[in-house]
Amino acid sequence: MSASPVPAGALADSALRVTAKEVVSEGVVALTLRHPDNRRLPDWAPGAHIDLMLPSGATRQYSLCGDRWDAYSFRVGVLREPDGRGGSAFIHNSLAVGDMVGVGGPRNNFPLAPAPKYLFIAGGIGITPLIPMIAQAELMGIDWQLLYGGRTRSSMAFLDELAAYGDRVVVAPQDECGLLDLQTWLTAAAATETKVYVCGPEPLLNAVEMCCVDWPIGKLRMERFVPKEQGAPVRDEPFDVELARSGLTVTVTPDASVLDAVQSAGVNVLSSCGEGTCGTCETAVLSGAPDHRDSILEDDERSAGDCMFICVSRACSDRLVLDL
Incomplete structure (x- = not known):
């Protein structure tokens, strides 16, 4: 499985206090969160994210970008998104130091796998999950490079922090350098045992995928x-889902998700994004063939067919048996 379940001692739906709010670039603020009783927070690894459950009722996922060895605080970076659904606007405009905010997780859909060398590629706020990865590689003495792009230098967060790494960080704002020279960087990485980690806006990810198709x-x-973007579901007729632990069988109609059907049957499953990006609703598949429609799993994980994200994924077979 790609996504890690909520670890023992995880916050689930606890509340943390905002202890710092800092502007780290044009349009990006960094929040530091601590337990109101100064209790130790759950451990996490590079690539992990948390859910912020805002007073407005919105839940948003943000990558942890602080020091993973600081057991008492979480740090996230939040981009103001003018065309978003209001979560980032609330954080930028209304959330203040001293406020409490609900927190779920941490969870990790983007773990750092062992490698002799890493190439990190970030676009804009996509730098956030890569910062702890860089720190981890540095701690372990592993060779790495970062290619970091953004619209303008002033919009690129955490540049002061990254400057400490010297020329291993290549900062390439689009208004100064044009589009990132992905072909050159990725061709060099392809010839070695380098693992490549990329986070950023969809055009960047699509461009990287085109370079790495083989x-x-x-x-x-x-x-x-x-x-x-996904194509049409494999099947457009109802299918049955057996809930092995609950002893129930539910029918999922074309206009409902597996999550909808399961929750309507009274079985509570923790969920957040509802669009197959956060990993909160990961569920083990005991039998049947899932129709994976998430944006998390790698090809080999999809082929294994032993888990699915039930907010979006469906069935290729007439019946699924889930560990619920």
Whole structure:
């Protein structure tokens, strides 16, 4: 499975206090969160994210970009999105130091796998999950490089922090350098045992995928902010889902998700994004063939067919048996 379940001691739906709010670039603020009783927070690894459950009722996922060895605080970076659904606007305009905010997780759909060398490619706010990865590689003495692009230098967050790494960080604002020279960087990485980690807007991810179409599975890992465009479902007729632990069988109609059907039957499943990007609703598949429609799993994980994200994924077979 790609997504990690909520670990023992995870926050689930606890509340943390905003202890710092700092402007880290044009349009990006960094929040530091701590437990109101200064309790230790759950451990996490590079690539993990948390859910912020805002007073407005919105839930949003943000990558942890602080020091993973600081057991008492979480840090996230939040981009103001003018065309978003209001979560980032609330954080930028209304959320203040001292406020409490609901937090779920941490969860990790984007883990850092062992490698002799890494190439990190970030676009804009996509730098956030890569910062702890860079720190981890540095701690372990592993060779790495970062190619970091953005619209303008002033819009690119955490540049002061990254400057400490010297020339291993290549900063390439589009208004100064044009589009990132992905072909050159990725061709060099293809010739070695380098693993490539990419996070950023969809045009960047699509461009990287086009350059790496023949790469072996596992060499390239990407994290998306928005769902990848999917084709039509494999089947457009109802299918049955057996809930092995609950002893129930539900029918999923074409106009409902597996998550909808399961929750309507009274079985509670933690969910968040509803679009197959956050990993919260990951569920083990005991039997049947899922129709994966998420933006998380790699090709080999899809082929294994032993888990699915029930907010969006459906069935190829007439029946699925889930570990619920």
